[in-house]
Amino acid sequence: MRTSIACQVLVQASLLTIASSSPAPTAFARDNVAPPNPVITASPVERHPSPVVGRNILSDVDSDVDSVLSGLGSDVPSWVASGVPNFFQGFPTGDAVVSSLGLDSSELAAVPTNVLNIDPYANWTSSGWNVRFHGNVYKQPNTSVSDLNKLADVFLVNTSISDLPESQQDQARNLTAEIYVVQQPHVAVNTIHLEPAPSQGSSGQPGGGGSSNTTGGTQDITLPYNTTVEGDFDTFVPIHSNGLTAGNETSAIQRLNTHVEGATIGNSTAYLVPPTGLTIVSDIDDILRVTKIYEPKQGLLNSFARPFTPWENMPDIYRNWSTSLPNMHFHYLTTTPEQITRNYMQFIYANYPGGSFDTRPLNFSDVSATLSIRKFLLQKVFETFPERKFILIADTSNSDVMRDYPEMATEFPGQVQCIFLRNTSATDPGDKFPYNTSGFKNLKQSMYMFFLHPDDLTNLDIANGQCYNQSIAQNLTFGYQGLPHGLGDKPTAVNGSANHTGVASGLSTGGSAGVQSLMALVAALSTAAFMFL
Ligand SMILES: *[C@@H]1O[C@H](CO)[C@@H](O)[C@H](O)[C@H]1NC(C)=O
Ligand SMILES: *[C@@H]1O[C@H](CO)[C@@H](O)[C@H](O)[C@H]1NC(C)=O
Ligand SMILES: *[C@@H]1O[C@H](CO)[C@@H](O)[C@H](O)[C@H]1NC(C)=O
Ligand SMILES: *[C@@H]1O[C@H](CO)[C@@H](O)[C@H](O)[C@H]1NC(C)=O
Ligand SMILES: *[C@@H]1O[C@H](CO)[C@@H](O)[C@H](O)[C@H]1NC(C)=O
Ligand SMILES: *[C@@H]1O[C@H](CO)[C@@H](O)[C@H](O)[C@H]1NC(C)=O
Ligand SMILES: *[C@@H]1O[C@H](CO)[C@@H](O)[C@H](O)[C@H]1NC(C)=O
Ligand SMILES: *[C@@H]1O[C@H](CO)[C@@H](O)[C@H](O)[C@H]1NC(C)=O
Ligand SMILES: *[C@@H]1O[C@H](CO)[C@@H](O)[C@H](O)[C@H]1NC(C)=O
Ligand SMILES: *[C@@H]1O[C@H](CO)[C@@H](O)[C@H](O)[C@H]1NC(C)=O
Ligand SMILES: *[C@@H]1O[C@H](CO)[C@@H](O)[C@H](O)[C@H]1NC(C)=O
Ligand SMILES: *[C@@H]1O[C@H](CO)[C@@H](O)[C@H](O)[C@H]1NC(C)=O
Numbered sequence: 001m002r003t004s005i006a007c008q009v010l011v012q013a014s015l016l017t018i019a020s021s022s023p024a025p026t027a028f029a030r031d032n033v034a035p036p037n038p039v040i041t042a043s044p045v046e047r048h049p050s051p052v053v054g055r056n057i058l059s060d061v062d063s064d065v066d067s068v069l070s071g072l073g074s075d076v077p078s079w080v081a082s083g084v085p086n087f088f089q090g091f092p093t094g095d096a097v098v099s100s101l102g103l104d105s106s107e108l109a110a111v112p113t114n115v116l117n118i119d120p121y122a123n124w125t126s127s128g129w130n131v132r133f134h135g136n137v138y139k140q141p142n143t144s145v146s147d148l149n150k151l152a153d154v155f156l157v158n159t160s161i162s163d164l165p166e167s168q169q170d171q172a173r174n175l176t177a178e179i180y181v182v183q184q185p186h187v188a189v190n191t192i193h194l195e196p197a198p199s200q201g202s203s204g205q206p207g208g209g210g211s212s213n214t215t216g217g218t219q220d221i222t223l224p225y226n227t228t229v230e231g232d233f234d235t236f237v238p239i240h241s242n243g244l245t246a247g248n249e250t251s252a253i254q255r256l257n258t259h260v261e262g263a264t265i266g267n268s269t270a271y272l273v274p275p276t277g278l279t280i281v282s283d284i285d286d287i288l289r290v291t292k293i294y295e296p297k298q299g300l301l302n303s304f305a306r307p308f309t310p311w312e313n314m315p316d317i318y319r320n321w322s323t324s325l326p327n328m329h330f331h332y333l334t335t336t337p338e339q340i341t342r343n344y345m346q347f348i349y350a351n352y353p354g355g356s357f358d359t360r361p362l363n364f365s366d367v368s369a370t371l372s373i374r375k376f377l378l379q380k381v382f383e384t385f386p387e388r389k390f391i392l393i394a395d396t397s398n399s400d401v402m403r404d405y406p407e408m409a410t411e412f413p414g415q416v417q418c419i420f421l422r423n424t425s426a427t428d429p430g431d432k433f434p435y436n437t438s439g440f441k442n443l444k445q446s447m448y449m450f451f452l453h454p455d456d457l458t459n460l461d462i463a464n465g466q467c468y469n470q471s472i473a474q475n476l477t478f479g480y481q482g483l484p485h486g487l488g489d490k491p492t493a494v495n496g497s498a499n500h501t502g503v504a505s506g507l508s509t510g511g512s513a514g515v516q517s518l519m520a521l522v523a524a525l526s527t528a529a530f531m532f533l
Pocket of ligand 3: 167168170171174
């Protein structure tokens with residue numbers, strides 16, 4: 001998921017108070033006269049924040065772009081130029097939450113400890129199955145409904161929680177409560193109980209390993225390290241076999257239930273994935289669910305208030321893959337912040353095949369880390385399964401995806417089987433974000449496809465590397481698409497046609513219309529940031 005500085009600003013505002021007698025954030029949210037420049041702030045928990053890098057990824061295209069941007073005014077935020085609107089950036093953590101909620105230490109001590117136990121994957125090694133446990137230890141204070149309403153209003157831009165239907169109010173409060181948690185640093189993660197998971201039941205989809213029966217594996221383990229300063233844990237632990245099937249003797253995925261003692265909601269499923277086979281690595285926002293994060297107001301409502309909704313018939317595509325390729329492993333890799341992971345997991349497990357999960361850990365919270373987390377997580381899963389082949393799926397509005405997915409194909413030769421990218425700007429006029437296709441220049445077409453609708457993914461033979469549906473026009477120009485002055489129309493490659501009308505482009509960018517759409521983008525995003533103050 002993309003993220004916006006808007007929320008950094010928002011956090012500054014929201015941290016100010018609730019507990020104090022100063023007005024609630026909403027009271028001053030809309031009364032500012034001049035929009036201040038969005039300010040990139042460090043995560044409150046980061047003691048020595050790394051410098052924020054306003055990387056201008058447009059500069060490698062054409063220096064004209066820089067002059068276009070500067071011509072729009074000196075207050076164009078660097079993060080617009082960097083192509084990453086940092087939407088969910090800098091949520092409050094730890095002490096900042098304690099002080100903003102006005103908690104004292106005895107109140108906090110009385111709150112039960114909880115564990116976000118993110119569904120892990122495990123690889124097969126010479127010492128047996130090796131499980132990557134990762135998650136966070138935290139306390140979720142019992143914040144009153146009225147305080148949650150005030151805090152939620154800050155997230156909802158021009159909407160007040162009282163204007164939403166009751167169910168949406170509930171979701172907005174739940175999400176806000178999940179963000180306002182107090183992470184627990186330097187504590188042990190004691191006694192994770194493992195036991196075989198029954199074959200996946202009626203909720204969600206079968207497959208993703210859910211169709212095989214696991215026997216064995218029952219045991220209790222303690223993680224070798226205490227939590228980090230942010231309350232996170234992320235470590236591989238070799239487990240005892242205790243009756244599990246060896247990874248070199250099966251191609252099926254085995255599943256273990258994992259339960260952290262004392263945590264009421266700390267259950268997850270560990271996926272024991274054999275060394276060879278196919279793994280889907282799938283992003284979630286705007287590919288598995290409707291987010292429209294590129295339209296700030298819609299993105300906020302779709303994330304904070306409205307029920308998560310699958311994108312078109314994408315669940316059918318995944319269902320077909322998980323049943324027709326029963327040993328396929330599904331790994332959901334999104335850069336949404338860790339605090340709201342549980343909502344993403346619930347949505348996925350209700351609509352898509354079961355699978356392991358990765359979200360953005362708390363130590364990747366500044367802007368430059370936000371730009372690097374996807375690559376870090378991709379490298380980790382590729383290195384853990386050096387003999388498996390990967391199918392990478394996302395949409396074109398993530399600049400990190402556009403860079404990282406094709407890079408995986410060159411950095412891990414032979415491990416990328418397919419790359420599928422939904423072109424959000426081709427079907428959604430609200431997506432005015434430029435995107436860069438130049439990473440695909442040296443990949444063969446049979447390996448990747450830009451597509452418009454889930455049905456474009458039917459009838460492929462992905463097991464044999466046939467990932468391109470001939471009937472989906474690509475008309476690919478390798479370079480930036482959707483820039484002002486039609487700059488993206490300049491072909492930078494020999495093997496793409498200089499055409500801007502296919503699935504790979506989708507944004508009409510003639511002359512001043514392009515400038516206007518970029519200005520509209522800048523205005524919309526600046527407004528969103530402004531609204532938080
Ligand atoms: C599987 O791996 C284990 C441990 O490395 C080894 O002892 C066993 O012989 C292997 N089995 C097969 C079928 O290769
Ligand atoms: C949370 O607070 C409300 C009142 O503010 C109270 O009714 C409820 O019992 C509390 N819940 C817990 C788990 O302490
Ligand atoms: C909000 O959280 C409560 C308690 O966990 C749960 O019962 C309820 O279903 C949630 N509501 C929504 C809309 O997610
Ligand atoms: C780890 O946490 C436990 C309590 O959870 C504590 O007793 C122990 O001292 C901690 N160890 C380190 C190295 O911080
Ligand atoms: C799993 O076990 C159930 C009940 O014992 C059985 O019906 C099913 O066929 C088994 N599935 C596999 C893949 O072995
Ligand atoms: C974040 O923590 C992980 C281990 O949990 C570590 O491997 C990684 O290098 C850290 N990244 C940053 C940016 O600090
Ligand atoms: C979590 O797992 C434990 C142990 O298997 C079980 O007793 C508990 O009911 C589970 N909790 C949930 C919410 O499923
Ligand atoms: C919020 O409302 C203001 C004033 O009505 C409007 O100008 C602005 O575009 C709105 N912002 C969003 C993100 O809808
Ligand atoms: C298992 O995963 C670990 C952690 O990524 C990696 O270092 C190791 O090489 C992997 N083992 C095998 C046999 O692939
Ligand atoms: C379902 O998946 C299989 C295997 O990938 C493929 O051959 C088949 O065409 C797919 N069916 C549809 C309707 O996409
Ligand atoms: C671009 O596509 C349009 C529509 O298919 C076609 O008429 C035009 O000739 C193409 N231009 C180039 C340079 O290939
Ligand atoms: C893509 O280009 C081909 C010719 O190369 C043309 O027939 C087709 O209409 C174009 N597709 C779109 C969507 O413009």
